[in-house]
Amino acid sequence: MELSPADNKRIQRVKPAPEIDEKPGRVARLVFCLAIDLIGSTGASLQITSKSLDRFNLALVEQIRPHLEKLDLNGILLKFTGDGWLLMTEETENLLALCCLATIMAKRFQAEMSRSTGFAVEKIPPLRLTICSGRDMQVTLPDGGSDWVGDSARRATRAAGYCLPSEILISETVREWVFRDFETFPVDLGNRSIEYPPNKAEENFQMHVLGDIKPEVAAESEAAGYFVYALDAIGGGKLAEEVAERSKEHLSQEAAKLGSTETKRLKRMLSTWNRLMAGVHRYSSAVDILHKVRAIGLSPDIFTFNTLISKAENYANAKDWMKTIRDEGIQPNTVTYNTLISKASNHQDAKNWLKTMRDEGIQPNIVTYNSLISKTSNHQDAKNWLKTMRDEGIQPNIVTYNSLIS
Numbered sequence: 481m482e483l484s485p486a487d488n489k490r491i492q493r494v495k496p497a498p499e500i501d502e503k504p505g506r507v508a509r510l511v512f513c514l515a516i517d518l519i520g521s522t523g524a525s526l527q528i529t530s531k532s533l534d535r536f537n538l539a540l541v542e543q544i545r546p547h548l549e550k551l552d553l554n555g556i557l558l559k560f561t562g563d564g565w566l567l568m569t570e571e572t573e574n575l576l577a578l579c580c581l582a583t584i585m586a587k588r589f590q591a592e593m594s595r596s597t598g599f600a601v602e603k604i605p606p607l608r609l610t611i612c613s614g615r616d617m618q619v620t621l622p623d624g625g626s627d628w629v630g631d632s633a634r635r636a637t638r639a640a641g642y643c644l645p646s647e648i649l650i651s652e653t654v655r656e657w658v659f660r661d662f663e664t665f666p667v668d669l670g671n672r673s674i675e676y677p678p679n680k681a682e683e684n685f686q687m688h689v690l691g692d693i694k695p696e697v698a699a700e701s702e703a704a705g706y707f708v709y710a711l712d713a714i715g716g717g718k719l720a721e722e723v724a725e726r727s728k729e730h731l732s733q734e735a736a737k738l739g740s741t742e743t744k745r746l747k748r749m750l751s752t753w754n755r756l757m758a759g760v761h762r763y764s765s766a767v768d769i770l771h772k773v774r775a776i777g778l779s780p781d782i783f784t785f786n787t788l789i790s791k792a793e794n795y796a797n798a799k800d801w802m803k804t805i806r807d808e809g810i811q812p813n814t815v816t817y818n819t820l821i822s823k824a825s826n827h828q829d830a831k832n833w834l835k836t837m838r839d840e841g842i843q844p845n846i847v848t849y850n851s852l853i854s855k856t857s858n859h860q861d862a863k864n865w866l867k868t869m870r871d872e873g874i875q876p877n878i879v880t881y882n883s884l885i886s
Contacts, residue, residue, distance in 0.1 A: 509570045511616035511628050512654065514578045515636035516585055517564040518605040519645055532599075539596040541878050547584055550709050550758060551577040557628060564607070566636070568616075568628045575611075575657050576703040579690060580710035582609045582648045587714040589646075608643030611690070612636040612651040639685050642669045648690040655688045661701060663691030695719055699726035705755030712761045724760050728772050731756070735776035746778060754783045757791075766791045782810050789819045798823040814842055822851040830855040846874055853883040 518524075528536070544565065548554050556569040567578060590604040597604075614631025621627055635651065643649050655664050666688050698707035704727040711720035731753060738745055750773065757769045766788055773780055785805050792798040798820055805812055817837040824830035830852055834844060849869045856862045862884050869876060 508615050508617050508630070510572075510613055510653075511568055511570050511630065511632040512572075512575055512578060512611060512613050513628075513632035513636040514567040514582055514611045515564070515609065515633070515640050516567075516582070517561075517608050517637075517640045517643075519608055521563045521605045524603070524605050532597075536593075536597055536599070538878055538882060539593055542882075543589065543592050543596060544585070547581055547713070551581055551706055552755070553577055553581065557626070559627075566633055568632060570616075570628075572657065575654065576661060576701070577706050578611055579648075579650075579654075579658050579662060580693075580703075580706045582611060582690065583693065583710050584713045585609060586646045586648050606645035608640050608645065609648045610636045610639040610643060610650070610687075611648070611654050612639055613653040635685070639687055642667075642672055642685070642687065649687045650690045652686040652688070658690070660694070660697060661703070661707070662693055665689040665691060695723050699723045700730050702752050703755070704730075704752070705757070705759035708756060708759035712759070717761065720759075720761065721765070724756060724765060727756055728769065732772060732776055735778070750778050750781065750784075753778070754781075754787065757784065757787045760791075763791045763793050763797075780808075782813055782816065785810065786813075786815045786819060789816065789823070792823065795823050795825045795829075812840070812842070814845060814848070817842060818845075818847045818851060821848060821855070824855060827852075827855040827857055827861065844872075844874075846877055846880070849874065850877075850879045850883055853880065859884075 541560075548558070553567065553569075553574065556567055556571075556574060559566040559568075567581070569575075569578070585607055586609055589607050590601050593599070593604045594601040612632055612635035614633075614635050616628040616630030616632050619627055619629050639649055639651070649667065650658070650664070658664070669685055669687055693707050693711060695707075695711070698704055698711075701707065704723065708720045708724045708727070711717075711723060731749065735746070735749060738749075753769060753773050757766050760766055760769070770780060770784065770788065773784065782805070785801050789798045789801045792801060802812070802816070802820060805816070814837075817833055821830045821833045824833060834848065834852065837844060837848070846869070849865050853862045853865045856865065866876060866880065866884065869880070
């Protein structure tokens with residue numbers, strides 16, 4: 481498709497800023513930041529008991545976790561601010577996933593938190609969400625961790641003050657990347673009457689409202705799997721299935737145009753198929769995607785089978801996929817065994833998978849032990865797993881303690 485002069489100009493304007501050497505080994509980069517802020521959370525927290533607040537904060541951590549996993553956002557920088565989250569990435573490939581996450585959070589946060597905490601929906605603070613870009617530099621913190629320092633988080637947190645409840649605002653640069661995939665609407669912040677104004681307004685913001693996903697183009701995107709997952713998560717199950725079906729058809733047609741020698745492009749296409757498989761809700765749809773992958777001459781990889789194990793309707797189906805992995809000479813990984821342990825029908829089966837995992841030289845991690853604790857039939861077994869974790873230098877997390885308490 482030939483681009484218009486306006487499109488060419490637009491693309492040139494949003495290319496990542498050139499890397500600028502500030503100090504040896506340090507460069508400035510274009511970074512995107514999603515700010516998720518709970519409106520009036522301080523006031524709400526003062527009206528409940530300390531125990532209820534603890535329950536709310538634990539649920540807050542768990543609410544976002546599955547969405548991060550499904551949208552492949554586990555690897556980006558995530559910071560808890562006390563009133564919400566900052567998610568930061570330099571990878572433009574993550575931007576559509578961030579928009580999908582923002583869409584899910586805006587539409588489902590209160591309902592999901594109500595379900596997990598038992599609080600009435602109207603007692604859950606609504607969110608305001610913004611995605612902005614900026615010139616940031618990666619730095620090493622005194623504790624050895626890394627962070628982005630610069631404009632993106634400052635802009636996102638300042639812009640959040642202009643958000644209406646459950647609204648998503650995006651900067652002009654972000655809009656240039658996503659306007660083909662999402663509806664967007666300009667907003668005049670200067671004339672907006674808001675309940676929670678920002679503390680400062682150091683610079684003018686050209687902002688837009690992020691609207692609905694465009695289903696008519698989502699199917700042809702490499703991020704189709706993210707769109708399918710987001711649509712299903714916000715209650716558009718039927719529309720998600722339609723997009724998934726159109727995406728399967730589109731990918732099959734694209735594969736037919738490629739020659740068998742174009743291995744790099746075919747492998748890249750497998751990643752798109754894998755994301756689509758991860759995004760669909762029904763197990764039968766995931767299996768159908770596997771058949772499509774094989775039909776176009778692609779060989780599924782461990783990511784494909786890990787997804788099938790995860791979506792398997794029962795433990796027997798999950799074990800069958802493990803047998804297929806073995807038969808096809810594919811090496812299982814930590815995710816494979818962790819998923820099988822979580823699917824195991826009892827504590828003994830889970831322990832057997834742990835033994836197999838160790839025999840193959842694959843080290844268990846926090847997810848492994850959290851699943852084992854959840855499979856125990858008594859508190860003493862759970863405490864024994866906690867001791868094993870600590871003996872192996874693995875730090876328990878909130879999920880660990882939630883499982884021990886339950």
